[in-house]
Amino acid sequence: MVQHMRFFSQSGPRHIAAFAFLTLAPLFAHLLCSAAGFNPAHDGAVLAAARRLLEGQAPHRDFICLHPALSPLLHAPILLLGGEHVLLLARLFAWFQLAAIAWAWAALTDRLLKGFFNLPGLVALAVLGMAFSAASFPAMAWHALNGLFLAALGLALCLGGRPALKIGGYILCGCAVLCKPSFAVFAPVVLLTTDDWRRAKYWLASALPGIAYLLFLASSGALPEAAAQMFPWPVVRASLRASRFRLGIYIAAGYFGMRLIYGAPVFAPARRLPWLNPGLGWAIIFAAPLVPNFIALFGGARYDYTLTLFWALAGAGLYFGMEADGRRLVFGRMAGWAIALAWAAAVTPFRVSPAVCGGILLASLTVMGLAIVNSTAVRALVLAILAGAAMLGFDHGRRLTAAREIPAGSPAYPMDEVYPGARGIYAGANTHAFAADLQAAVALAGQWPRPYAIIPDCPGYWAASGQANPLPFDGLREIEYYNPALADGAIEAMAALRPNVTILVQTADASRLGSTNDIPMPGRRRSRAARAIRGGRSGFSKIGETLFFELYE
Structure with missing residues (x-):
């Protein structure tokens, strides 16, 4: 049975660490990166839809809305408060969302694997997750980020001990669907991998936001338009394109890497040298998905590389699902949740990439590999080294191509006089x-x-x-x-x-x-x-x- 948890640990130092991380990490990233880079094709699209809502327009009926309208609704306060700095304020909120996602995943990992981390290890895991996710994903109001934010917070509450918290968590998971319909897969995955699938009230809670939105569409006369706008075939086709056969090697790497780390030695040399099997397993995990991703991180072109993490974690989840006992059962569930989140965030007709979920994928693989290490201090040290490398790569990559727009060393020009709402941004x-x-x-x-x-x-x-x-x-x-x-x-x-x-x-x-x-x-x-x-x-x-x-x- 999945252990009960809360988003914040009951330990006082962990409360302080959570508050400090959720305050300082977004502020640091905002001051370091938010002013640089601008892409007119994407920046502010959600905010423009929020303006239509504030003007009284009904989504789908009065204007074309390719996603449910919760993302614009979430950002309506930013539009009201932002003025000429509205795009900059939206970026600050995006940094907060990335930090909250990283901390939520680190916190649920900490609680599921009780005693696995000391406090420095927990913070290092959160830093690793945020830095890796944010390295190439542009900080802006976006449907996938909003859905991932709600789903991650919802998952943290779903694993809480009190039924009221669980109901709230499943409602949040259902709300993620109203940011991006592909998140509809997430709540069923959580329900089916926990004992909650036996309770009808949790299924109903996850479906409530969708039911409410359907009732709204029916009452506003926008149901036919919404069906045509939100469920096109190209989105499904795009998700199928992500299943590239050449990435099968990473599934094998994840599966055999974890099997070597956790499985019983088969060959005589491995039985005589107990470190040989885990060493080979770690070598496979590092050589296949981890090292290429860190190299790409420093190159500023990591956007597509997170697919390798996706498939490697799928292979690891396959192993843990077949060996479902004890801690390996927990790892199998974590892999399923991470894969569902990454797939939901990745599906798009433009470019299928789980970059915004890359930190969750990397953190999950790393934790699974570190479980054989008995010392919490050694685990914390490894996580701190990886987090430090991710932070260096984050800084280097963002300076190299801020929002995929400003090359390193090129001059930057203020946008406030030439683009409404862009005061404080340079391009x-x-x-x-x-x-x-x-x-x-x-x-x-x-x-x-x-x-x-x-x-x-x-x-x-x-x-x-x-x-x-x-x-x-x-x-x-x-x-x-x-x-x-x-x-x-x-x-x-x-x-x-x-x-x-x-x-x-x-x-x-x-x-x-x-x-x-x-x-x-x-x-x-x-x-x-x-x-x-x-x-x-x-x-x-x-x-x-x-x-x-x-x-x-």
């Missing part, structure tokens, strides 16, 4: 030039007494802009990836507004502004809607242009 030359040209295009559009709209990127522009977005969507790029039928509907929506709106069409890809140190030459943006407008198929005609934008009416 590279390309991004600053793009945003400045956007302001020039907006000024040019001001010659005509009608509202303007921007396609296909820049959804975050509308979070703090002086004018509300007249279109029923903020970013067209994501819509076109998710569901071409929705993109056709977006084109029809734009055509229905003419001649009462000016459309600003990008000629440069906002998502790739940091790929070169030079000011990017305008290139035709691959967008069905943009091609339809330029080709005249939707009835629009060109009335002006700037370096990176064309204006149509």
Whole structure:
């Protein structure tokens, strides 16, 4: 049976450590990293949706919303309080979420493996988890991060002793689904790997948020639109793409590595040398998933490497599931929870990567390997070394490519005068030039007494802009990836507004502004809607242009 736990240990020093970590770690990361880097294609998209909610628009019915609307609702207070610093404040909250996820996982590991850590070891595990997850994942308001935050806190409460805490935990796990539908797998995994599956009230608690959202959709008349917007086939196809056959070697590494560490010696030399089996197992674990990830961490290009951790932990979970007894049973459950979290966070039609969950995956593998070490001091020392390496890699990687945008050593330009809500943020030359040209295009559009709209990127522009977005969507790029039928509907929506709106069409890809140190030459943006407008198929005609934008009416 899974041991009962609380998010914070009852020990006084652990209370203090938790408070210090959840306060100082986000603040340190925020001061070190938040001002650097900006990506107009992604930053602020959730905040723009939050603005629509505050204006009284119903998600799915009044505007296209590719996820349930809990993420925008969570960030509505940030939008109300942030003013011109709204993007910076959202980054601070993202750092707090990453710290809370790391501490929740370290705390539940500490309680499940009672006496496994001393206090320095617990803190080192939390630092390792946060640094590794945050090294390449851009700190911003995002659906996957919100879902992971709620699910991790929910899991910590689900393993609590009191039924009220468990019910609250399962409700939080259900709320994660309202940030990203793929988190629907998580609560059933937790229920089926604990004794809670026998209690109907816990199943009901995990389903309550989804039921409430369905009732809201039905009452607002948005149920058909929500079904079309939130459950497209490309998301399922993307998850299948993650199952690459070449990664099977990491499943084998995780399985045989843990089998060597924990299994009985088979060959005579291993029986005479008791350290040989565990040594070989650790060599496999380090050589396959851990060392490549740490090398990539210092290279600033670790985003896809966490898939190797995912599959290695899946292999380890396979071994522990087949040898389910004592501590190995606990490890099997932990592997199942971590895999479910990572898969839910990773599924996307753009790039399947569990980077934001990389710290949980790495921490889980490390703890499983360290369980054969009897000394808590030695465990703490190993974790401290790994945490120190992760912190160095975090600092180096973020400086090398902050938010995948500013190369090391390149000049940074303030965004506050060229992008609404971005005060305190600095970007590279390309991004600053793009945003400045956007302001020039907006000024040019001001010659005509009608509202303007921007396609296909820049959804975050509308979070703090002086004018509300007249279109029923903020970013067209994501819509076109998710569901071409929705993109056709977006084109029809734009055509229905003419001649009462000016459309600003990008000629440069906002998502790739940091790929070169030079000011990017305008290139035709691959967008069905943009091609339809330029080709005249939707009835629009060109009335002006700037370096990176064309204006149509």
